[in-house]
Amino acid sequence: MVEETERDPLDALSIWNLQEGFKTTPLVKFRGRLVGIVLVEGKPVMFQFTELEVIKSTEPYDLPTTELEVGWSSNRIDSKWGVFGMSLRPFLAEGQDLKDMIEHVIGMEFTAGHMLPRKNKETDKWESLPASAWEVFEVDGATLDGAAGGGKTPADIAEDLLNGKTLVEFNGAAVQIDAIRNDPEMLRAVSDKSFVASMVSSGKFTVDPDSGKYARVV
Structure with missing residues (x-):
């Protein structure tokens, strides 16, 4: 059954x-x-x-x-x-x-x-x-034309985007946003995973060991 x-x-x-x-x-x-x-x-x-x-x-x-x-x-x-x-x-x-x-x-x-x-x-x-x-x-502050809404920087947008996503989901979404893609330094930090690593090491985010999803520390 x-x-x-x-x-x-x-x-x-x-x-x-x-x-x-x-x-x-x-x-x-x-x-x-x-x-x-x-x-x-x-x-x-x-x-x-x-x-x-x-x-x-x-x-x-x-x-x-x-x-x-x-x-x-x-x-x-x-x-x-x-x-x-x-x-x-x-x-x-x-x-x-x-x-x-x-x-x-x-x-x-x-x-x-x-x-x-x-x-x-x-x-x-x-x-x-x-x-x-x-x-x-x-x-999360990102528009289709690449503008960062509400005065947000590409790092701010990436931080909002990471919340609730796995690493794969975050990387896939981040490279679609012009504000991130048009910032070489930010794009490199996303690609080499150093951005996500810094979010965890700084205590801003935790990662669920089972789902692999990242969560913002409130």
Whole structure:
């Protein structure tokens, strides 16, 4: 008899096999540490953020936390979930998925102009119509254009990136970020593993002997 293993519910939340949100907050653009993902059948996915840095909002927002909903009715690329997923992909190392972003600082922006299938209220027919959706513009201070957000140095970005990853995962992700790749000294420290070694020897990080994942010492 084959013994069944308990599945992590978050395994269902993949942003890779896309075939196809909601905006319940005045926030338009912000950075925050993703601390939780709540998945309830039949409802949008709820992302929970702390350590909020508000960049743009439709009204004053002084709370240090927020909960953000993104619709997950299908896994189509041409959906709000697809827009979100495609924006996150470039920041992930090989083998990573959405749940691996928990405890990372993520930049989110509610952007307009995405052509998504919607029912035209005037014609009652399904058409590709412009819609707004949430996108990831930054992870741990790194953007796709190589800029370091929030005044972070390449070393700061690498430090944030290391948290929660194995050495292989970290190396794979680090070389994809222009801010690190364009800094010869930082890139060399990543490649020869001296950066990671220094993080452990300085007491900033520990490494789990079983999983091989590095964790920031708080």
